[in-house]
Amino acid sequence: MKIDWAALGSVFGVSLGVTVALVTLFTLGIAGLNRREKATAQGDSAALAVTGAYLCFAACAAAVAYGINLIVAKA
Secondary structure, X not given: OOOOHHHHHHHHHHHHHHXXXXXXXXXXXXXXXXXXXXXXXXXXXXXXXXXXXXXXXXXXXXXXXXXXXXXXXXX
């Protein structure tokens, strides 16, 4: 059995990059919702932060749906 180390390294690198990107997007979404909480407590509006948070969550959901689609399509 031969292991294609280049392909294994490529898969590892892409997986690590996508994981970091998704965690970062989700963290930005949580931070946006946190800004809304702070703005509400001060009586301000944080519409831009909330919109950004929802976009981050939508991007996370789209990436997960794309991953599931890849798994199902290859099976």
